[in-house]
Structures are given as structure tokens and as C-alpha cells.
Amino acid sequence: MTPEYEVRVFDIRSGTVLAELGWSDISWDRSLNDRESAQVTCPIDITGRGAWSDLSSASMLRGISTGLWRFGLAILWGNYVCWAGPIVTAKPGVASVQFGATGLLGLFNRRRLMVYGAVDPAAASATVRFTGRSLAGIAQGIVQQSTAEYGRALPLDYLPITLEGEHERTYNGYDYKSAGEALTQLSEVIDGPDFAFDPILVRTDADERIRWQVRIGEPRLGDKKRPITWDYGTSLRELEMDIDGSSMTSYVAVPGDGQENAKIFGTAYTNELVDLGWPPLEDVNSEHSSNSNRTQLNSYAAAHLAAHKRPLVSWSATVDPALEPRLGTWRLGDWGRFDVSGHPMVDGALTSRITAVSYRQGLLDLTLTTTMQEV
Template structure:
């Protein structure tokens, strides 16, 4: 069954759909684990009307969403829009970011703060003891309690834990920055703001679900989003149209120093290392992280350093797979592959490969860490391979 795509405009703060819009070509969209996401589209002016369209192009207040049936592929606020008066078709190019982008334009300050001096104690936000999952939740939910900061977001239930975070108002850090920091510590949660319909029949209202990876005693599941039981499978040459591989050692490191607050002899740092690869013959590689220079807790700095070592002690290998969105072989025949509407970022999947020009034959497990537009009937899955061929 062909699912009709839909571009629509809605109010960012309420989620109320205003109208559907025409578009040219294939809109570009992206969604992913701990990623901002985007929607980019060209709108033909002569099919809408100049007056009506100008009223809708109101950055931040108005959002655009792109949907396929019941699934909203991505949605978020308009930020830039551009029209060129050069000869040719009259089109307006509009770019939207996922909801996470708003949080980089909002300070993390206490709802009880009087709005005058952020150095006041009343501006501080203190969270814990709870899990890192719930710290991430409260970083967002507590700031929504500030006047006129409301957004249509649904949150998961709290999860107990022993973690604490103190966020002084005088740091003037953004909500987005604090969320990103939480995802970078060892065991930190993966996060996605997923747009969904509140009414699957009328499809007239949008909300975002804040998906947060839950803690687990299993290090392979700790903080991870999605189903890890391999609910999906694609086979090369059928619903799997193309499979690419990138190998990048530019950030590989075996010793990480994370810079914190202070200077010279008073500099605070966190340190982590993993010497198993140098011991096996790799050149010893070191680096320094400098994005947390306001941090004063050495344990947290050490956790960031350990998180970097965990991620970059080996080269980063990523695959990307072009798949048919309806799961068929291109001739309408079922292949056992899922429709894209069944797929969530974070899920594990199995990829059967035979006759590929570069990748050896086998069945390869991988996590789907991102999904983006490719063609009118295809999407590109961004993959993190999990191990060798089975």
C-alpha cells in the first residue's frame, strides 16, 4: 500500500496543525539518536499564494512537519527561509530544525528565578539523586515550568538512581548544552525528541515524545534507546538497495584528558585511558577535551573522559543503507523487511549481504542510529555495526 506523504504547518507551542502545503521534489529530513534533526523543503509559491505563505513563514512560532501515513518523519520550527527572484520557477526554500534546536536558545534557569540576576541562588537548578535518565528528563521538564516556556512534550516516568547535578544559573548554559553533556558521560542516556500525532484519525495536533535511554546493568544496554532484540532484517538486492561503509580513525585515542574549570596549576581535569590497543601494537594516541571548562566536579570530568575513550578507542566504523520504505523488492513483492513506519532509531537490525562489491557475504548486526531522506520511495539508515558477520 502506498502511503501518501504530507507536508504541513503547525504552531510550535501548541502543536495545532494550521494547513497542508505543497512541495517540489523530495523534502530532505533527518532523525537520529541524540541528534537535532531537520526538515528542508521547496514550496511552490504559485500553488499557495504569496499572502498566505508569507503569513506562515514565521520562524520559531511556526513549525513544519513531513509525514508518511501515521508516521511523522520529522518536524520542528522554521528557522531560515529564502526566496530567489532569479528567472525560473517561483519557489521558497524553507529549513526547519528538530525540536532539540530550541533548547540551544534557552538558558537552564530555575522557574522560581525572578528574571533579574542569573547569579542569584534562586536561578540555580539542582537535580538528584536520580538516574541520568531522569536528570535528562528534568533538565527539560523543569525549564518548561518557566513563564512562556511551554512546549507540547510528553515525558517518560522517573527512574531512581544515585546521580546528582548542580547547574548554577551564573553558568548561563543552554538546556541543549546540558542535555548534550549528559549523553556524553559514561552510561549517559541516548535521547530523541520524536514528533507524533495525538489523534491518528484527524491528524490535526502534534506532540513530541522525549525518548530517553534507560539505565541497565548490562553495559551494552545501559542508556540505549530502542529495541535490541533485532526486530528488523533487510537483504541486499531486495529491500536493501545500497550499503556503504566509512572507516574513520581521525578521533581515535587511548588517553583522554578532559579540561574543567581553572587555569595553570589550578586546572581541574578528568583522565581516562585504555592501553590494550597500544599493548597490541597500535601507536599510542592522546587527546584533550575542551568543551566542559566550566565543570568543577572531577568525577564528572572523569566520566566524560571515560565516555570519549569508550567511543573512540577504536576507529569509528559507520554503515549507511538505502532501503525501500515499503519493505518490498521494488516490484511490490514482500521481502520480510519492515515498512519504515515500524522502525525506530536505536533499534537493532540484521543485514544480509551477498554479492556486495566490498563487504564480504554474511549476516551483519547493526544499530540504526539515524534515518534520513534519500529518494521518493527510499530512505537512508545510518548504522553502527555491532560485530563481525554471523
């Protein structure tokens, strides 16, 4: 039987489920290395069950609406937790309340990467340093630092990774960089680690709790040798492609800290396509303006160039979550094999990695690995 969708409201810091909510509309999306979101519309005449079962539906929804960031939404499909994260918006109406929520990266975007015991971000004691670590180990360290002090703990479970390595990063308190930004930037360097926060439901005799598994790649999540197969005409409804050359570049500059002639830049270039007749194209990545480490700026430039020196091909697939392979049997980062016959742009089958998923009106839209088009 096809599972039914269910919605829980839970306490963000402990993960304790407080109530089950009725709903009239659901949408959600998840992405590797990126922000996630969900929207749930709850009719006023719902019946609450659980810790708040003595409250009227209107009272319960008012209570949730006044606890933004404190309370979270978890969307379940049977026993599988599709999505979970803190509620950040509420739109009460006469007949219903629409809640909007963000994923854990949205929460980490609101936490500065610093030692909070220092109080003053400009103090030297506020600096966070990671040395002798792998890039994956630095990513885990960022999450741990962001959840280590008073009131900041979250119900997280870390999957095993190799912590030791030859990399180092310094995050000065005066840069006031968020942990979310640091994670995202780390994932963008060459061989930077994927990351995903996968929610799970833990049931005991006493209660239900939402927890997150912290999955960090070394550097990539997923196993290309074990793809999940979707067949066109059954579980695979549509397969589409988009070729985009709007971000192509042969030279990229990454400005860092400093003013005028003292400004530090990272750069990278290639004449690979210029030698074949393409016009030179230049770009700038301004996301690292507080960084004063030229080596790191050069690595950001090299990663940007590697990702945009050719046109990008993006694939998307629409699948039925109730047909094999069903929702819950695969995760972000897994590789999929999409068997198609008669498609003018696919020769046999497409094998690609799942980097994002969104749910709308009973179907799932999968965003697949973006690859460079050969020219």
C-alpha cells in the first residue's frame, strides 16, 4: 500500500515530537550543499494528538505561530522522514494557517562561526582554527563548533569519516562569517566535500523524536557503481535536459581582502577553447571578499573555472514516489540510472547523480548532476 503523508511539529533543540498536524497542502524540496524549504497548509479544524491534544486546533496553531525557529516541521511518508527543519514563517487565515520552514543549513546561516565565549567577535580568542584535517573533517568541525555552546546543541548523529588530513582553515571572528556560508564555500573548492542533513524518526515507548544524520562526503556522497534504476513508462514519467552557456568563462578573478592596489586576488585561466576559436570570456566571483589567503582564493578561482569553462548540461527527471524505486530507498547523492528508449538526446540510458529533489502534487522532481558539454 502507498504510505500516507503525515506532518509532525517538534522541538528543534531536543527533537521531541509535540503533535501531529492535519494538512491540506504540502510542498518540500531538498538539495545537496544548499538550502532547503517546505510549506504546509494546516486547516483550522484539525485534530491535534500528542502533548498538545488538550488544546483546540486554533490555540495549537497560534502556539506554533508564536514559536518560529523554536518549533520545526517534519514531513513523513510512512516511516520515512522526507523533510524536517525549523518553522520560519506563518500566514494565519480564517480557515487555515500556512507554515514555511527552512532546512538545517538555513539555521546554520544564522550562526556565526566563532568561539562565543570570547563575546567580542574582534577578539583573537574568537578565532576558530582547524589544522591537520581532511576537508570533510573541517566540514564536520564547522558543524560541531556551531552546536557546541549554550543553547546551541541539536539532535545530530555524525556518520563516520576520516578526520585527519593535510588541510587547514582559519575563521576569524571579526569576519562574522556564518557556519552555513563556511560549509557552502568549503563544498565549492576542488575536491570539497558534499554535505547533507538527513532527518530520521526515532520511536521509543515514551515518545517520538526527530534527529538528523550528518552525512559528509569524501569528497562525494553516493556510489556510482550501484545506481538506482528508474524505467521510462513506469516510475520515470519525464526526462528533460537544459544546456546553459551563460556562465562560461576562460578567466576568473576572485577578489579578497584589501583596498585598491593592496587588494588580494585569486585567479585562474585556460585558453583551451580560445585556441579552438571561442572568444575569451571573463568572470568574477565576489563571494570571498573577506579572505586574505591568496592560496585559498586561487583554489576558489580554479574550482569556479573548472565548473564553468564549458557549457553546463542539467538533467531533470520526474518520478512517481509510490513506484519502485520508492521514496526512502535512495538518498541525495545517490546515482540513478534512467532507462529511456526513443529519446533523441539520450543514447540508451542516462546515469547521473541525484543532487536535489522536490515534491509537488504527488510526484518528485529530481535534479541530476550538472555536467560539462563537450565542444
